[in-house]
Structure formats: C-alpha cells, structure tokens
Amino acid sequence: MSFLFLFVFLAAIVGVFRPYLGRKRWHFGLAAFASFILIGVFAPKPDPASVSEAGTSEKERSAAARPAGGKAEAAEASDAPDTNWDYSETTDEMRGTTTKFARVVSENEVDLDFPYGVVNGYLTVRQQKKDGLSIIFSVDKGQILCHSFSDGYVSVKFDDQPIRRFSCTGASDGSSDVAFILNERSFLTSLKKSKKLIIEGEFFQKGNQQFTFKTEGLNWQ
Template sequence: MKKLLVGLCLFPSIAFSTETGESCAKIEDSAKRLECYDSVFLKSPSQSEKELQQKLDDELAKLKAELASWRYRESKDEMRNKTSYFASKASDNTIELSFPYQGGSSITLVLRKHSEYGNDVMFNLSKGQFSCRIDGCNISVKFDDENIEKYAVSESESGSNDVLFLSGKKSMKKFVDKLKSAKKMVIEFPIYDYGRAQFTFTTQGLEWKHF
C-alpha cells in the first residue's frame, strides 16, 4: 500500500486524469480520495466548452428577445404612392383546441394604419374560430393591474371568423394609448367550442405614432 501511495504522490497528474469515481473509492488516503473525486466530478470546463456555452446562451437570449419584441413592417402602394404601416405582437401563451384544430392556438395583435381603409386594431386567431357575430360582441381587457374593461369587437365583413376588429375610433385610441404605457395585457376572447379563453401579452416597448 505504501508503494501505491508513493506512486500517487509522484504521478498525481497522470493518475487523476484517468481516474473514475469507482477507482477513486479504492484510494485509502482520505485527502487524496477527496482530491480524486474533485478531479472527476468538479472538472472545470475547457475554453472551447465555455465558448460554446456562451454562444448557446447568446442565441437563447436573442431568441427570447425576438419572441418578446414587437414586429413592424410597411407596405408601399406604388400606384397611389401611399404606405400602410403595421405593428404586431403574438400572445405569450397558447390554448389547446379539440378536433379539427389540434395543437396550440395563439392570438396575434395587429395595429394597422392602412393607406386606403384607415386605422384598425385586429386580433388574429392562429387556429380555431372566434365565437362572435358580424354585428359584434365584447372582449374583456386588463392592462397591468388596472380594472377589467370591456371593448366591443366585430368579425370581418368578409365573413372570416378567425379575425376580430376593435370597434369605434374612441375605443381604439383609448386601447392603443393604454397599450403604449402598459407592460402586460390580458385579453379574454370567446372561442367557438372552447368558451372564454385568456391570452397574455408582454406589451412594453411599443413604438407606434401612426394613430
């Protein structure tokens, strides 16, 4: 045993670099056994491993930022020399619908200043149907910790039942003004064959000066 301990003392880097947890358990000297375990289980990551982990962390942070941010786009009418502006934000959560709409369904909030049709606040359901009527229904909205408010909405005149439009210019202005200052918004929609469903939006950071 003394010869074994001498060997370990003379060649610690070789011995510990090839040790496993099982072989560490065979070392009688407590201090060296602990050092062996540390070399096996508390190995510091290499520089390449650190760089890879940092790259993964950066990509994840970038993806989270993209998902949490507002998206903006413009559409130019070349013939009339007019531009339409859009800002959109997807809901943070989804709901699970039954057949034939299996899978998560989300809401996309869209602000639109159309060059021909004017201003709109729209809600687009990715799967399923809103349980509303073309002549209108109500949704419940809560900004941050404020009181719940009711807003009138209506379906598209084209008959599409996966899109709702906020009704009334005053209501639209009130909604967008609160949207600009809020950090969070929860909206409750009537969904066909599901009932009332709540969708949460992270709303901070909106830059919208078009209406």
C-alpha cells in the same frame, strides 16, 4: 563585463581599417566579431516586471485614447426597454399608399381542440390611409365569436388596471380567426402605456379563452 567587450569591439573595428601592433586586418576582424557575440551574451537582461508594467501602461494609454462614444451608445441601448413587437409595412403601388403594422405574439398557447388544435394569439396595430387605425386580435386558426350583429366583445386587462370590455367585429371577408377591436384610440392609448395585456375572447365550442401579451416598448406615433 559587457563594457569591457564593447571596448575591445571598438578597438578591433579601428584595427580593421588601420592595423596596428603588426597584426593583419583579418585578426582585428575576428576579434571584432568575437567581442560582438560576447557583448550580446553578457548584456544585462530586461526586468520582466518592468516589461509587464510597460505593457500595462501602453494598454491603459490606448484605453484612455478611445472615444467615450461606445460607452454612451451601450448605455443608451441598455436604457431602451426590451420589446416583443415586430414592425413591418406594405406599399400599394397603384394608389401610392403605405400601410404600417406592429404585431406581438402571445406568451401562451391555447388548445381549441379538433380541428384547430393548439394556437397562439396575435395583437396587431395597423395604420392605413383608407381605414385609418385598426386594432386586430387574431389566432392561427379557430372561430372567434365577434360579429357586429351579435354585440360581440372582448375583455381586456392592461397591467393591474380594471378589466374593460371593448366591442369587436369580424373581418369584412368573413374570416373567423380575426376580430377587429373597436374604440381603437382609447385601446391604443392604454396599450402604449402597458407592459402586459390579457385579452379574453369567446371561441366557438370552447367558451372564453385568455391570451397574454408582453406589450412594453410599443413605438407607434
């Protein structure tokens, strides 16, 4: 049906420019307009299935054209282990030196009673030009019994390895909530291989207390 109206439309267009059969131009113009409308009404509708398939094919082509880099980057990110380590650094402007830190917070809390209350434990790896490598165990507040004059030590357990003792000493400024773990290189070597660490230290009037750390993914050169 649409082909018939198309033929009428073309004949009417010719009549607009070169009237024939004794008709006036506006007659042919009206016929052309009417036939144009009827062509649109009776034109075959597109198949919805074919439209859907065409849209799907276009999406597939677009997806195929995307670079594979995004997938590769996502794969690399998923391969990297989750880590609880926080990294920071400070700069001594006067001496032109930089101190680097990596710190992890304990998974558990310990109640040290009044006046300290519930505290977290912290393990910090520090590298500075003056003192070199330091391994620091600390709490929010409390008194860790680790003094150079009393042969203080902490017990540590890396993953399922045997329990080891590391000597420790207090901070030079007398802070009681900080202990420096000695034999730093050996400790760091085991720490970088571990996923879990338990540190047991002795606290004033609270005896031995344990703090558990998730240590996987330490990035330290």
